[in-house]
Amino acid sequence: MTSEELLVSAAVKSWKTVVGRLDGIVSGADESKMEKQVAPGGNRVRYLIGHLTAVHDRMLPLLGLGDRLHPELDEAYLDNPDRTHPDPVTSADLKAFWAEINGKLTPAFEGLTPAEWLKPHTAVSEEDFAKDPSRNRLSVLLSRTNHNSTHLGQLVIAAKSQA
C-alpha cells in the first residue's frame, strides 16, 4: 500500500470497527430492548437505531455513492424528536435496512481511492470547496464515524441496564 492508501485505510477500518460494535447492539435488540430509553425521558433504542440508519442512508447521495434506499425513516427518526411520530417500520424491517445500507456503504468505502476520498462531498459547492478543501468525503466519513460512536455510548448504557 502507498502512504496515502495506508492513511485512508485507517479511517475505513475505524468506520468498520464502530459499525461492527453497533451491529452487535442492533442484532441483540429484541422488542423489549427496542423500547428502552437511554435515560429517563430520553431517546428509545429504536429511535437511535432508526436515526443512525437514516443518517447512513443519507451518506449514499452525500458521498456520491448512489440514491437513498429508505427515506421513509426520516420523518420519525431524523427530522423530529422521538415519540412524536408513529414508528414507520417494524423492528425486523429496521434491522434489515441497517444491514442493507451498510452493505452498500462499506464495500463502496473500501473501493474508493485516496484521490476520491479527497473530492468534495455533494453538499458543498465548487466555489466553497475551492476555498476549503477540507470539506471532502473523508471528513464526512470521520464525522459520521464519531457520530456513530456518540450514540453507541448511549446504546451501551441502555443495553447494560436491567429490564
Place this chain on the structure above:
Amino acid sequence: MTSEELLVSAAVKSWKTVVGRLDGIVSGADESKMEKQVAPGGNRVRYLIGHLTAVHDRMLPLLGLGDRLHPELDEAYLDNPDRTHPDPVTSADLKAFWAEINGKLTPAFEGLTPAEWLKPHTAVSEEDFAKDPSRNRLSVLLSRTNHNSTHLGQLVIAAKSQA
C-alpha cells in the same frame, strides 16, 4: 497541502472537534454535576472525565510525544471501576490536568508529518509492525477520538438531566 497532508489534517481536525465538545462538558461541570451518574448505578461524570484524562495522558508515551504527566489518575479512573477508590484530585485539579495534557497533545498532533503518523506506536514491536503496518500512530488517534465520542455521548446525557 499535499494529498497526504489533507488526509492527515482531516483526522486531526476530527480529534479537535471532539475534544472541543468535551471541553464544553468539562468546563460546565460544577461540583454537583461532577457527582452525577450517567445512568442509575453507572459511572459518575467525574470518573469519565478522569478516565479520558488518564487515557489522553497515556497517549503521550504511546505516540512517542513525551513522558506521562499525571499517572496518579490511573488507579481511580483507569485501572478500576468507579467508586472503588478515593478521588485522587480535586475537580479544579482534574480540569487543569485535562487542559494541560490536551495542550501538549493537540499541538504535537498538528506538527506531525504524514510519514510520522504512519510510524508504529510505541506499544507494537518492530516484527509485529512489519506484519501489520496499520498499527501506526494514526490508528491510535482515530481510535482514541472515537473512544472520546463514545463517552461524550454518555456525558451529554448526564449534562442534560436535571438535578
